[in-house]
Amino acid sequence: MNSSFLTKYLSKLTLTINIILTVMTWFYLIGTDNPIWYSIIQSYVFISFDTAKIIITVICIVWIVRSITDYELKTVLFTQADIQKEILKELRALRNSKEMHNADTAGDNFRIDFDKVDY
Numbered sequence: 334m335n336s337s338f339l340t341k342y343l344s345k346l347t348l349t350i351n352i353i354l355t356v357m358t359w360f361y362l363i364g365t366d367n368p369i370w371y372s373i374i375q376s377y378v379f380i381s382f383d384t385a386k387i388i389i390t391v392i393c394i395v396w397i398v399r400s401i402t403d404y405e406l407k408t409v410l411f412t413q414a415d416i417q418k419e420i421l422k423e424l425r426a427l428r429n430s431k432e433m434h435n436a437d438t439a440g441d442n443f444r445i446d447f448d449k450v451d452y
Contacts, residue, residue, distance in 0.1 A: 341411050348404040352397055359393040362386075 362370065363386050374385055 341408065344404055344407045344411075348400055351400045355393050355396050355400070359389065362389050 362368070371382055371385055374380070380388075
């Protein structure tokens, strides 16, 4: 199991919750007749009710697209992180084997000259 396994599923859960809440909010804002939010908006900006619905729809669509894009970005980043972890493991294994090989060859180069040994 990769270390980012849980994070991937948390990211997917966040995306799902985000989309569900956005759609529920959109249904509430579009489906209500004479809502309080429209009275507040109309007191500051003079727009019609249909224009307010269109603006809210566009905002919700942009929010959903942003959520999906964030999820895809996180998925790509987690995949890259997993690949980099595997590359790092391979490089560490290669370095360890090279160090062991160097230690083995250093032991093989050791020679005793018996002509110069004092008795």
